[in-house]
Amino acid sequence: MSLSFNLLKTSEKSLRLGRLTLIKNQEQNILLDTPNCLAYTSRGCVPHLTPDNLQAIPLIDAVSVTLEHFIDIQPPPSTQFPGGIHKFLNFEGYLVFFDVRDSGKLKSVSYNTDKYVSIYTCHGVRQITSDSYIKYMNIYKPDIFASLADKITDETPSLKRIKKSVDRTLKWLDNALSNEGIQVFGVLTGHNNQEERIRSAQETAKRNVAGFVLNGNFLENTSRERINMLKSSLDHLPSTKPRLAYGLGTPEDIILGVSEGIDLFDTAYSVKMTDAGHAFIFSLDLKNDLDSSKQQQQTINLWDTNFRNDVQPLLIGCQCYSCQNHTRAYIHHLLNAHEMLATVLLMSHNLYHYTNFFKTIRESINQNTFFQKAEQFFKVYGEQKMEETKNSTIIYN
Numbered sequence: 001m002s003l004s005f006n007l008l009k010t011s012e013k014s015l016r017l018g019r020l021t022l023i024k025n026q027e028q029n030i031l032l033d034t035p036n037c038l039a040y041t042s043r044g045c046v047p048h049l050t051p052d053n054l055q056a057i058p059l060i061d062a063v064s065v066t067l068e069h070f071i072d073i074q075p076p077p078s079t080q081f082p083g084g085i086h087k088f089l090n091f092e093g094y095l096v097f098f099d100v101r102d103s104g105k106l107k108s109v110s111y112n113t114d115k116y117v118s119i120y121t122c123h124g125v126r127q128i129t130s131d132s133y134i135k136y137m138n139i140y141k142p143d144i145f146a147s148l149a150d151k152i153t154d155e156t157p158s159l160k161r162i163k164k165s166v167d168r169t170l171k172w173l174d175n176a177l178s179n180e181g182i183q184v185f186g187v188l189t190g191h192n193n194q195e196e197r198i199r200s201a202q203e204t205a206k207r208n209v210a211g212f213v214l215n216g217n218f219l220e221n222t223s224r225e226r227i228n229m230l231k232s233s234l235d236h237l238p239s240t241k242p243r244l245a246y247g248l249g250t251p252e253d254i255i256l257g258v259s260e261g262i263d264l265f266d267t268a269y270s271v272k273m274t275d276a277g278h279a280f281i282f283s284l285d286l287k288n289d290l291d292s293s294k295q296q297q298q299t300i301n302l303w304d305t306n307f308r309n310d311v312q313p314l315l316i317g318c319q320c321y322s323c324q325n326h327t328r329a330y331i332h333h334l335l336n337a338h339e340m341l342a343t344v345l346l347m348s349h350n351l352y353h354y355t356n357f358f359k360t361i362r363e364s365i366n367q368n369t370f371f372q373k374a375e376q377f378f379k380v381y382g383e384q385k386m387e388e389t390k391n392s393t394i395i396y397n
């Protein structure tokens with residue numbers, strides 16, 4: 001198995017098009033064009049979707065799985081299953097990225113030490129050491145895993161605590177890299193301290209990592225401020241390796257993140273919106289003559305009684321299964337009837353739409369129209385929404 005990342009195009013500022021190539025064997029290659037997203041999973045499933053539903057969404061090639069969802073029993077029973085995590089979770093055709101913590105619900109934990117990270121599970125707090133994590137990775141055999149990281153969940157940590165977090169994370173990264181066989185992404189820490197963010201980035205970049213993970217979950221600012229904070233890390237990374245960022249889920253987050261050279265995002269935001277009964281209708285391909293004096297909506301709320309008799313699809317022109325076969329009125333009815341099919345249809349549409357948004361971004365970078373389209377996007381949807389979306393962290397129990 002081999003993994004490589006190639007930059008296909010770099011243009012203004014930090015904007016870039018790339019391709020992550022995973023060669024699994026002679027018969028199976030996975031190509032992931034970037035910017036792109038990894039499908040968020042909870043307990044190894046994309047929420048609301050069966051593997052068949054997921055396969056019907058054509059642009060999803062990669063999923064993100066977290067140990068946090070399996071570790072309530074140690075060792076996890078799934079480690080007894082032969083064939084690795086791809087086979088166990090029905091993800092054989094996908095690139096599987098593994099991390100310890102759930103990027104969508106980073107709850108604060110009692111404490112981490114030099115030896116272990118504490119995580120909450122449905123059966124209480126569990127401790128993960130760097131060695132036990134590597135042991136599980138060798139059994140699960142994901143395509144990539146993020147190194148164990150001492151992520152700070154306090155809002156106002158001391159400088160001493162931040163430095164300790166950087167030191168521990170680097171130590172655990174070295175341990176992960178000493179285990180050959182599975183590609184490792186180095187996790188960048190440093191919380192809100194610029195000097196420590198730079199130190200973490202520079203030190204991680206010196207190591208033989210396959211890529212980098214940045215965390216925007218705890219930076220409680222506007223999208224633009226959070227991206228600027230991440231920029232202090234991004235500026236010190238080599239351009240030749242992919243960068244994955246958590247906590248950036250809104251279209252504004254993605255546009256600004258892509259502008260600064262982030263290649264991979266997750267889809268936790270689309271789960272959050274699905275759970276709230278919303279369907280995505282935002283677009284990067286906006287007509288120039290669209291009335292920007294009236295702020296456009298990015299989503300529609302299917303709980304709204306106005307949709308009771310609306311026989312249009314969720315989004316006119318959308319080619320997803322839900323829009324091709326069902327109406328807003330039907331999904332509104334399903335929500336009111338508390339039928340799980342409502343969120344199945346919403347999730348199918350939202351993921352389809354989200355992945356197509358990334359496709360549109362890639363096309364616009366290729367055609368040198370990205371910044372022009374991004375400017376029009378902010379004009380039409382307004383920047384105040386970015387103030388509202390302070391944090392993409394979701395609580396997903």
Ligand SMILES: [Zn+2]
Binds near residue numbers: 324
């Ligand atoms: Zn649709």
